[in-house]
Amino acid sequence: MALLNKNIILTGNFPGNCRQKPMDKTKPASPTNGIALTSTAKYPETADRGIMSDGLLRRRTGWNQDPIISHGIKNQSLQYHGINKFLNKTGHSGKKKRFIIIFYPQAGFLKTVFLFLITVFLVSCTAGSPGGTGTTNSHDVNIIEIAKRVTLIRSQGYSQLRVLDPWQGADGVVQEWYLVPRGSVPPEGADSSKIISVPLKKIVCMSTTHLAMINALGERNSVCGFSGTRYIYDPSLRELVKNGKISEIGYDDNIDKEKIISLSPDLVMIYGIGSESAGYLAKLQNLGIRIVFNADYLEDDPLGKAEWIKVIGALYCRDAMADSIFSELRDRYLGLKAGIxxxxxxxxxxxxxxxxxxxxxxxxxxxxxxxxxxxxxxxxxxxxxxxxxxxxxxxxxxxxxxxxxxxxxxxxxxxxxxxxxxxxxxxxxxxxxxxxxxxxxxxxxxxxxxxxxxxxxxxxxxxxxxxxxxxxxxxxxxxxxxxxxxxxx
The missing domain is CATH 3.40.50.1980 (Nitrogenase molybdenum iron protein domain)
Known part of the structure; x- marks a missing residue:
C-alpha cells in the first residue's frame, strides 16, 4: 500500500505568530470552509483496474498485517475499477476543468468489501491562475526531505500545503491548501476556499496514525471525533473517549455526518473515502468544513511516513517541535541502519x-x-x-x-x-x-x-x-x- 510517494505539498516560512504559539488545548473551535483538489494530469476516460490495500481495515480494526499484504482478510479482497467522469471541461488551455473521479467495486466481490479512495472533488487544473498554486518567492523553502506524497513550503507569513496523489492510483491529483495564522492576511491571489486558519482548535480524524502525530505534539485535546474509537491504543486518548471528549463518528457509509456537524471541527482529516461517503463529504464541504487528505500510509520509506508529522505540526503552529521530533528520530534511524x-x-x-x-x-x-x-x-x-x-x-x-x-x-x-x-x-x-x-x-x-x-x-x-x-x-x-x-x- 505504500508505493507511489508523491502526495503533499506545504508552502511557507515559519509564520512568526506560529513560532510563539503556546500549548493551548482548551479554546473552542470556529468552523472554516472549503475543499479543493487540483489535477495537472490528463486523465483517460477509463482508469485501470487494480488491487487496493486495506489501510482502512487495519487502521480501524487493529489488523496487524502490513497494509500491502492484507487484502485477503475475511473475504475482503480490495479491488476497484476506476471510471473518470469529466464534467464541464473546456477546450482551452489554462481554463479550469471540473470533474469527478468515481471508483466502484468490481462485480462479484462481497458486500463487505471496504471501498477505498473514491469520489474526489477536483477543481482548478491551472497552476498559475488565482486560486491555483499562487506565487512563491525565491526565499520559500520546502521543508519536506524524504516524503514523496507531501510538500510543505514555508513562505513569509503562511505555509502552502499540497497533498499529491492522496490515494492509491490517483495519478496527477493535487490537494492544495494555504495555512494562514489566525488574524493574518492570506497570500495575494489565494482562493479563499483553500485557506485553513491555524492553529487548529478542533479536528476530526480517521486514522490512528493521525492521532499518534497529534498526540506527539501535545495536541490530543483538540481531537473531538474519530472513526473507530474502540481501536485506539494510547491510554490518554482512550481516557478522552471514555470521558466523552472524543466522539465516535462511525465508518464508511455509516459515518455520522450529523455528529461531525455538531462537533464543528476546523477540519476533517481523512486518508481515503468510499463511494457511499461522497454525499456526506459534499454536505460537510457545503457547510464550510475543510476536508484534508493525509497520505502518510502511501509512503514507502519509513522516514517518509514519519515526516508527515511536519504537516501536523504546521496545522497546529508547532513547526519547530515537529521538525525537532523528526530530525531526532531520523538521526536515530540512520544511526541504527549504519551500525547494522x-x-x-x-x-x-x-x-x-x-x-x-x-x-x-x-x-x-x-x-x-x-x-x-x-x-x-x-x-x-x-x-x-x-x-x-x-x-x-x-x-x-x-x-x-x-x-x-x-x-x-x-x-x-x-x-x-x-x-x-x-x-x-x-x-x-x-x-x-x-x-x-x-x-x-x-x-x-x-x-x-x-x-x-x-x-x-x-x-x-x-x-x-x-x-x-x-x-x-x-x-x-x-x-x-x-x-x-x-x-x-
Missing amino acids: DAGIKLRKKVLLGMPFKDTWFISPGNSYISALIRDAGGEYLWDDKNSRVSMPMALEAVYSRAVNADFWLNAGNVNSRAEITAIDARLGNLPCFLEGNIYNNNNRLSQEGGNDYWESGCISPDLILKDIGAILHPELFREHKLFYYRLVK
Whole structure:
C-alpha cells in the first residue's frame, strides 16, 4: 500500500505568530470552509483496474498485517475499477476543468468489501491562475526531505500545503491548501476556499496514525471525533473517549455526518473515502468544513511516513517541535541502519504475512515493510518484485520460496504456532517454523484489539527498526527488549 510517494505539498516560512504559539488545548473551535483538489494530469476516460490495500481495515480494526499484504482478510479482497467522469471541461488551455473521479467495486466481490479512495472533488487544473498554486518567492523553502506524497513550503507569513496523489492510483491529483495564522492576511491571489486558519482548535480524524502525530505534539485535546474509537491504543486518548471528549463518528457509509456537524471541527482529516461517503463529504464541504487528505500510509520509506508529522505540526503552529521530533528520530534511524550495515556478515532471509485460504497477498519489494527489513539487515524474499499493489500468489508458489526463509515476521493475527498450522498444516513444515523463528508485530494491544504498531509506530520507525534488527541479528542488540514485536510460541 505504500508505493507511489508523491502526495503533499506545504508552502511557507515559519509564520512568526506560529513560532510563539503556546500549548493551548482548551479554546473552542470556529468552523472554516472549503475543499479543493487540483489535477495537472490528463486523465483517460477509463482508469485501470487494480488491487487496493486495506489501510482502512487495519487502521480501524487493529489488523496487524502490513497494509500491502492484507487484502485477503475475511473475504475482503480490495479491488476497484476506476471510471473518470469529466464534467464541464473546456477546450482551452489554462481554463479550469471540473470533474469527478468515481471508483466502484468490481462485480462479484462481497458486500463487505471496504471501498477505498473514491469520489474526489477536483477543481482548478491551472497552476498559475488565482486560486491555483499562487506565487512563491525565491526565499520559500520546502521543508519536506524524504516524503514523496507531501510538500510543505514555508513562505513569509503562511505555509502552502499540497497533498499529491492522496490515494492509491490517483495519478496527477493535487490537494492544495494555504495555512494562514489566525488574524493574518492570506497570500495575494489565494482562493479563499483553500485557506485553513491555524492553529487548529478542533479536528476530526480517521486514522490512528493521525492521532499518534497529534498526540506527539501535545495536541490530543483538540481531537473531538474519530472513526473507530474502540481501536485506539494510547491510554490518554482512550481516557478522552471514555470521558466523552472524543466522539465516535462511525465508518464508511455509516459515518455520522450529523455528529461531525455538531462537533464543528476546523477540519476533517481523512486518508481515503468510499463511494457511499461522497454525499456526506459534499454536505460537510457545503457547510464550510475543510476536508484534508493525509497520505502518510502511501509512503514507502519509513522516514517518509514519519515526516508527515511536519504537516501536523504546521496545522497546529508547532513547526519547530515537529521538525525537532523528526530530525531526532531520523538521526536515530540512520544511526541504527549504519551500525547494522557495519556489523552484519550475512543478511537473513525474511518471509512476511499469512495466507487467506489458498492465496497469499505478497508485499512488493518496494514497500514500507520491505524497506524496514533491508535497513534491519534482512533480505525480503520478494525484494526482486516491485509493484504498486500487493501481489496475490498461490500458497504453493509462496511455499517454494518460503522454505528459504530464516525468519517469519508479521504473521497476520495469529498468537500461537498452533494457530498457524490450523490455517494450513503445510506451514508447520517450513524451516523458520520448525526453528521457532516467528515474530509478530502485536506485542502492544489494547483490550479491544487496538494495535500500537499501527498507531505510535508511524512516528517510531527507529523502534521498529531496532526490533527487527534485534530479531534478525541479536548479537548486535544484546540489551534490547522487543517493543512492538513478540515471539510467537
